[in-house]
Amino acid sequence: MQPYAIAIHGGAGTLVKGMMTPEKEKAYKEALTAALRKGYSVLKEGGTATEAVIQAVVALEDSPLFNAGKGSVFTADGTHEMDAAIMEGRSLNAGAVSLISGIKNPVVLARDVMEKSEHVFLAGEGAMKFASSLDYPLEAESYFYDAFRFQQWQDLKGTDAFQLDHSAKKDSKFGTVGAVACDLHGNLAAATSTGGMTNKRFGRIGDSPVLGAGNYANNKTCAVSCTGSGEFFIRGVAAYDVSCLMEFKGLSLEAAAREVIDKRLLDIGGDGGLIAVDVHGNIAMPFNTEGMYRASKNAFGDEKVQIYSD
Numbered sequence: 508m509q510p511y512a513i514a515i516h517g518g519a520g521t522l523v524k525g526m527m528t529p530e531k532e533k534a535y536k537e538a539l540t541a542a543l544r545k546g547y548s549v550l551k552e553g554g555t556a557t558e559a560v561i562q563a564v565v566a567l568e569d570s571p572l573f574n575a576g577k578g579s580v581f582t583a584d585g586t587h588e589m590d591a592a593i594m595e596g597r598s599l600n601a602g603a604v605s606l607i608s609g610i611k612n613p614v615v616l617a618r619d620v621m622e623k624s625e626h627v628f629l630a631g632e633g634a635m636k637f638a639s640s641l642d643y644p645l646e647a648e649s650y651f652y653d654a655f656r657f658q659q660w661q662d663l664k665g666t667d668a669f670q671l672d673h674s675a676k677k678d679s680k681f682g683t684v685g686a687v688a689c690d691l692h693g694n695l696a697a698a699t700s701t702g703g704m705t706n707k708r709f710g711r712i713g714d715s716p717v718l719g720a721g722n723y724a725n726n727k728t729c730a731v732s733c734t735g736s737g738e739f740f741i742r743g744v745a746a747y748d749v750s751c752l753m754e755f756k757g758l759s760l761e762a763a764a765r766e767v768i769d770k771r772l773l774d775i776g777g778d779g780g781l782i783a784v785d786v787h788g789n790i791a792m793p794f795n796t797e798g799m800y801r802a803s804k805n806a807f808g809d810e811k812v813q814i815y816s817d
Contacts, residue, residue, distance in 0.1 A: 735779010
């Protein structure tokens with residue numbers, strides 16, 4: 508039997524045991540479990556890796572606990588600018604969107620860019636026009652309002668400072684979301700979605716929608732979704748680097764992922780983590796921070812839902 512598997516993440520960063528209330532920890536684990544099982548059910552029923560990662564990421568985008576979709580952080584202008592990407596390992600087809608507003612599930616729009624346009628990456632006004640051409644409904648600003656996110660912004664409003672959500676040293680909500688999967692046909696897919704950084708200015712774009720940086724899939728090697736300090740993942744072309752180490756140096760998935768996260772990213776001053784899966788159903792979820800919201804499940808039913816380094 509072709510081994511199938513899925514892994515998801517909800518951000519990496521300063522997640523120290525004891526800083527979070529038991530109630531909040533339970534809420535995060537329940538949200539991760541629900542998203543994981545939605546994606547897993549697609550694979551178990553013979554569905555595609557693409558559909559599996561879409562279902563998992565949509566579930567995370569619909570939760571206010573994570574910095575994507577409904578839980579997106581506020582920009583310097585008090586708005587929400589969201590990014591997302593998806594890539595298929597068999598064909599290397601991909602779609603990405605950036606600087607979009609009012610879209611409930613950015614990862615779905617990214618898939619439509621991949622499947623219904625001749626392009627790979629659409630941003631800003633153009634991406635919104637594309638969404639309009641497909642009759643996407645726009646959510647009211649109130650849909651994306653969250654009291655905690657609003658207070659995060661108020662703490663930085665009017666300054667030149669910005670906050671990478673995953674690095675907040677407080678009992679809080681963290682980061683980017685993503686999913687990677689291998690299906691019964693041996694095909695891989697990766698999807699990533701984010702609301703960016705609090706108080707971001709000048710149309711800043713992180714690694715999440717950038718293919719090869721925060722998201723990548725190739726059936727020859729692996730599917731990868733990253734989370735962390737985006738500028739460093741872009742500079743290190745982190746997601747592709749994992750694939751590259753496997754393809755050209757013959758490293759295993761685990762060894763390649765750890766080389767990127769534990770050495771190459773740290774060498775240039777970056778922090779964060781990634782999730783990855785290969786065509787054999789192997790899963791890697793390394794991170795160089797105190798914790799990373801993560802979960803995985805394989806064809807044998809082995810399920811893991813974790814937050815801390817243990």
